[in-house]
Amino acid sequence: MDYFNPVEIMERSELEELKLRRLRETVERLYRQVPFYRSKLDEAGFEPGDLRGLEDLEKLPFTTKDDLRDNYPFGLFAVPMRDIVRIHASSGTTGKPTVVGYTANDIRTWADLVARTIVAAGGTPEDIVHVAYGYGLFTGGLGLHYGAEMLGATALPMSGGNTKRQVRLMVDFGSTILCCTPSYALNIAEVMREMEVPREQVKLKSAILGAEPWSDEMRRQIEEELSLSAHDIYGLSEVVGPGVSIECAEKKGLHVFEDCFIPEIIDPGSGKVLPPGEKGELVFTNINKEGLALLRYRTRDISRLMVEECPCGRTHVRMERITGRTDDMLIIRGVNVFPSQVEMVLMQIPGLSPHYQLVVDRVDNLDILEVQVEVSPQVFSDEIKRLEELERRIRDEVQSYLGVGVKVRLMEPRSIQRSEGKAVRVIDRRKI
Template identity: 70%
Template structure:
């Protein structure tokens, strides 16, 4: 463990710490963030009304739309001169959801990610290869700072250039790999095709997240790379990676409860559900200064596990995320909403309002193909015109999403109609589980 005193803290002591920090966070949000002050006043609640952890359920929810509606800095609880880092995730209409960090927040982030790395016994003797993307995405820098705090040697290679990744693994003696699970499988495939013996690598563990993956995929990664494959969880709205991580028992992800209070709610009613019941995961940050978030609805489906873990950690665990309550897709670590695609198509205006997102997994990497219906007249037009439209749609979507996609123009009536909610996504990855 990275921080045994906190990670094995007795539950009663942990709850006292949570309550103290919750009160401070609610007061800070009320005083510093007009959005929260107005929401509290609307339900007749003041910071002093929070007297126990049970009162958490009295607080209003925060939704992703609240972040969009307060773009860019409306939910910050600190002035920009105190914000030392800004990260952002993709938005549904091109505007990202923005989060800010003070120096204290960065230190907190490094602490919780150090615990994540500690879950696979990472020490200063380890070499950690961070193959998550750097930049506005929180994955790369999050793992980077945590590994440095722990004292490990960091290789900040980011994603892509797989043959170079493998070369550096060999030459630098990488022991811990951090990337998406699909990219880990792709690395294993390139390793095999290159004829490089697995024994030439010192790799022993991997921390994988940022996209959904199954137990079957874990087994495949562990078999091909001969490592312990550990599931990690985080989201930029809460802090980034470091919110929760499996230990080597691989039976649920330990949540850093001294920084984040989890709840499971019924997504339809908002009612809090007891441990063991499946529902929507909700988080409240209780130590963040720049961007505190109260009862953030993640849309991720999970359940809380309060049985003791053999590893000795006392923090509650969350089960692997099994789905979402909205239509968001996660493609190679990037959040993708059908409405983003729809917005692009409507702005171009040369297609029918019928489209389908086809998600697949080729050579262990997620792919996204956009099928778009064109009018009868346009479909019969010269090939050059269709190619130009296809290229334009491709470029516009790639500009909005930040990932490469395929575009396929299809003839009228090709995409199935529905009398109810339109089916916009065909996720063929389900067939591979």
């Protein structure tokens, strides 16, 4: 299968028309039915009729996570509650969770989007889709599940955790596509090794990995250890959940399904739209959603858009894999640090284990960044001087990349907590 829905290869001109029509409908509907958007648009002096072309999108106000919190739980829904058939919520690490609602049509649209992502990752109706994302309020599990069923594949609702059982059933049921976070994929590979499962007993051919930032180095490791093709999937519950964008076989950026979402890249400081190719904050506008449709939602994810044609035939624009967030950014002695940068450096040092953790502390008003790395048998030596060389090498490489001093601590294997969902990469002990 080349694609799931013909809209994926629609001519650009036709796609632009479809986007404009849907954007107009969305803005009119939100103006009529959501008091929050009516007052926001009024404040901006914008009437739905002012929307003449797609270029007028940048005149619309932004929506932020705070707007969703302020209207907790259902304040931004654009339909009466009797039309809402499903609620999801994002894991609220701070304050109230972010609540989203779907109509029956939304659930179908979403399943269609996810089916497109599974096909882009090489899936067909013959596949057994092993869904190891968490089921529940988190959109990961049920999102992939409905997509697999929409495709006509077999959904295996594993949810996260109990990794040995995951591996056993993967072998017994012949799972062919693994869906989970990239760090959990590595965890599964590690458990497979411990259980001494021969690779030929595992039928996996591809993996659909997302929900946390990862690097190309990590992809290489996952693909090598599990011998499969790993595809980055992107999504966030506020916009729909997984299925906003996906890497095709080319693996050069993720196709954003523009018939449902209009992506923009903005300067996070000024809010100005940046030209294609420039790096900035990713912003999405829902144009094919009933229950909750957001205008220019600020994701805090950092990416850039690639408008060049893709050899896969999909006409939809691609976004670069997320390289960081404007808000998991650590500021260490005034320097911006993204955990993904540290990961990239670590994965380039041969033999180093992919399990790492950053501990930030403030001692005498000075920020200390400690990089904790597990010592694998490949890098271990009986000579202290070799271990010190290793520490020094990690420290120098991380420091030169980040531009900030770090302390490196070598740890025993398995002493850094394993993730059964999103890996905990940063422990911030600073009291600011």
